[in-house]
Amino acid sequence: xxxxxRTLLVAQFQQASQYRVSMFLYLLFSLIRPIIFLxxxxxxxxxxxxxxxxxxxxxxxxxxxxxxxVLHFTTAWNAYEFEFEVAQGxxxxxxxxxxxxxxxxxxxxxxxxxxxxxGLVPALAFVAITFQARFETQWWNVALFVPxxxxxxxxxxxxxxxxxxxxxxxxxVNAAVTLFDRIMFIFAGQIAPLALMPGILQSIAxxxxxxxxxxxxxxxxxxxxxxxxxxxxxxxxxxxxxxxxAGLQLIWRAGVRQYSAVGA
Amino acid sequence: xxxxxxxxxxxxxxxxxxxxxxxRTNLIFSVLQQAMIMVTSIGAMLIxxxxxxxxxxxxxxxxxxxxxxxYIVQGIGDTLFGPSFERLLEHxxxxxxxxxxxxxxxxxxxxxxxxxxxxxSAQLVLGLVVLGIGISRLESALSAAQVAGxxxxxxxxxxxxxxxxLVLSTLAFWFVRVENLLVIYGAFVDASRxxxxxxxxxxxxxxxxxxxxxxxxxxxxQALAGRVDALGIAALALAATLAWVLSAWFWRRGLRSYTxxxx
Numbered sequence: 113x114x115x116x117x118r119t120l121l122v123a124q125f126q127q128a129s130q131y132r133v134s135m136f137l138y139l140l141f142s143l144i145r146p147i148i149f150l151x152x153x154x155x156x157x158x159x160x161x162x163x164x165x166x167x168x169x170x171x172x173x174x175x176x177x178x179x180x181x182v183l184h185f186t187t188a189w190n191a192y193e194f195e196f197e198v199a200q201g202x203x204x205x206x207x208x209x210x211x212x213x214x215x216x217x218x219x220x221x222x223x224x225x226x227x228x229x230x231g232l233v234p235a236l237a238f239v240a241i242t243f244q245a246r247f248e249t250q251w252w253n254v255a256l257f258v259p260x261x262x263x264x265x266x267x268x269x270x271x272x273x274x275x276x277x278x279x280x281x282x283x284x285v286n287a288a289v290t291l292f293d294r295i296m297f298i299f300a301g302q303i304a305p306l307a308l309m310p311g312i313l314q315s316i317a318x319x320x321x322x323x324x325x326x327x328x329x330x331x332x333x334x335x336x337x338x339x340x341x342x343x344x345x346x347x348x349x350x351x352x353x354x355x356x357x358a359g360l361q362l363i364w365r366a367g368v369r370q371y372s373a374v375g376a
Numbered sequence: 377x378x379x380x381x382x383x384x385x386x387x388x389x390x391x392x393x394x395x396x397x398x399x400r401t402n403l404i405f406s407v408l409q410q411a412m413i414m415v416t417s418i419g420a421m422l423i424x425x426x427x428x429x430x431x432x433x434x435x436x437x438x439x440x441x442x443x444x445x446x447y448i449v450q451g452i453g454d455t456l457f458g459p460s461f462e463r464l465l466e467h468x469x470x471x472x473x474x475x476x477x478x479x480x481x482x483x484x485x486x487x488x489x490x491x492x493x494x495x496x497s498a499q500l501v502l503g504l505v506v507l508g509i510g511i512s513r514l515e516s517a518l519s520a521a522q523v524a525g526x527x528x529x530x531x532x533x534x535x536x537x538x539x540x541x542l543v544l545s546t547l548a549f550w551f552v553r554v555e556n557l558l559v560i561y562g563a564f565v566d567a568s569r570x571x572x573x574x575x576x577x578x579x580x581x582x583x584x585x586x587x588x589x590x591x592x593x594x595x596x597x598q599a600l601a602g603r604v605d606a607l608g609i610a611a612l613a614l615a616a617t618l619a620w621v622l623s624a625w626f627w628r629r630g631l632r633s634y635t636x637x638x639x
Contacts, residue, residue, distance in 0.1 A: 148566065159429075160428055164427050297420070308423075
C-alpha cells in the first residue's frame with residue numbers, strides 16, 4: 113500500500129506542478145471568507161467597547177487566522193467532481209482498477225494542500241500582522257493540533273464522499289452539496305467561534321459533526337481551550353470519524369450496486 | 377436602434393428559457409439552492425447582530441438593505457452577462473468567436489447578453505424581498521431624493537460591474553486562459569456582502585478601485601440609508617461612465633488581437 117501511494121503521489125505531483133498559478137488563485141477562497149467575518153467581528157467588538165464574550169479584536173484575529181489554516185487543510189471537493197464522473201460514465205474505468213477510487217482522490221487532495229501551503233502561510237502571516245492577532249498557543253496545543261487536524265480532514269473527506277455518493281441515485285448532487293456546504297457554513301465555526309453561537313445553536317453545533325471539522329482544531333491551535341476540554345473534543349472527533357467511515361462503507365456498497373453508467 | 381436591441385435581448389431570453397424548461401427538476405433545485413444560500417447568509421447576519429445593534433454604524437435594517445442590494449446586483453450579473461462572458465472565453469479559446477462577429481449586430485452586445493440565464497434571477501427576486509424587509513424596518517421614511525439617489529447609484533453599480541467583467545474577459549484575447557481572473561473576481565464579489573468600510577485599508581481600497589464591486593453594493597445601500605450626498609453620487613456616476621467608455625475601448629482593442637480559428 114505504501115508503494116502504491118508513493119507512485120500515485122509522484123504522478124500527482126508532476127501533474128499538479130503544471131497548474132501552479134491556478135492553484136494559488138483558488139487559495140483566495142480559503143482566505144476571503146475568514147477575512148470577511150474577521151472584519152465583521154472586529155466591528156462588533158469595537159461597537160461593544162473592545163470585546164465580545166471574552167473575545168477581543170486581537171483574539172478574533174487569532175481565531176480566524178487559525179480557522180483559515182484549518183479550513184484550508186480540511187477541505188475536500190470530490191463531491192463536485194463525482195457528479196460529473198458518474199453522469200459521464202467516467203467512473204466505470206476507475207471501478208475496474210484494483211484500487212478503490214477513494215485512494216486517487218486522497219492523493220489528489222494531499223498534493224493540492226501541500227502545494228498551496230507555500231502560498232497560504234505567508235498570506236496568513238500578512239493577515240495576522242495587519243489585524244494584530246493574538247495567540248495563546250502553548251507546546252501542548254501544537255502537539256494536539258496535529259492529530260486533531262488529521263482527524264478533522266478525514267471526517268470532512270468521508271462526509272464529502274457520503275454526499276457525493278448521492279450521485280449513484282440521482283446524478284444531481286449539486287443541490288445536496290450546497291445544502292451540506294451551507295449547514296457547515298453556519299455550524300462549523302466559520303461565521304462565529306462556536307463559543308459565541310447564541311443559545312440553542314451552540315448546542316446543535318456541538319452535536320453535529322461540522323464543529324469537529326473546523327471549530328475544534330481551530331480552538332486547540334489558538335489556545336482557546338483547556339487540556340481537558342481539548343481531549344474531550346478530540347474524543348468527539350474520533351466518534352465522528354468512526355461514524356462517517358462506517359456510513360461511507362455502507363452507502364458506497366449500496367451505491368455501486370445501484371450504479372449503471374449513464375449511456376451504458 | 378434601441379428597440380432592435382431590446383427585441384434581440386428578448387429573443388435571447390426566450391430561447392434560453394425554453395432550453396432551461398427542458399430540465400425542470402434542475403431548475404427547481406437551482407432555485408432551492410439560491411434560497412438556501414440566502415437564508416443562511418441572513419442567519420449569519422442575525423448571529424452577528426445578536427451581539428450588537430450597529431456594525432460600524434450600520435443598523436440591522438440597513439444591513440438587510442445592503443444584503444438585498446448585494447443579491448440584486450449579483451442576481452442581475454449572474455442572469456444577464458455572467459454566463460455570456462463564460463461562453464465568450466470558450467469562444468476565444470476555440471476560435472469560434474468568428475460566428476458571433478459575423479452576425480449583423482454589435483459584437484460587444486452579442487457577447488455580453490447572448491446566454492441569458494433566467495434561473496439565476498431567483499436571487500434577484502429574493503434580493504428584492506430582503507430589500508423590502510430592510511426598507512420597511514428603516515427608522516425614517518424614505519424621501520424622493522433618497523430613492524432617486526438609490527436608483528442612480530444602483531445603475532452605476534451595474535455599469536461598474538459590467539465594465540470590470542468585460543475588461544477581465546477581454547484579457548482572454550492575449551492570455552487565453554483567464555478563468556482564474558474570474559475566480560479572483562468571485563472572491564471580491566463575496567466580500568461585498570458587508571459594507572466596504574468595515575475592511576482594513578488594503579482590502580477597502582481594492583474593493584473601491586481595481587475591483588469596484590464593493591462600492592457597487594455599498595453606495596446604493598448608503599443612498600437608501602441617507603448617508604451619501606449628491607456629490608458622492610455624482611462622483612460615482614462619473615466613475616461609472618468612465619469605466620463603461622474605457623472598457624468598451626479596451627474590448628475593441630482586444631478584438632484587433634483576435635486571430636480566429638484557422639488563422
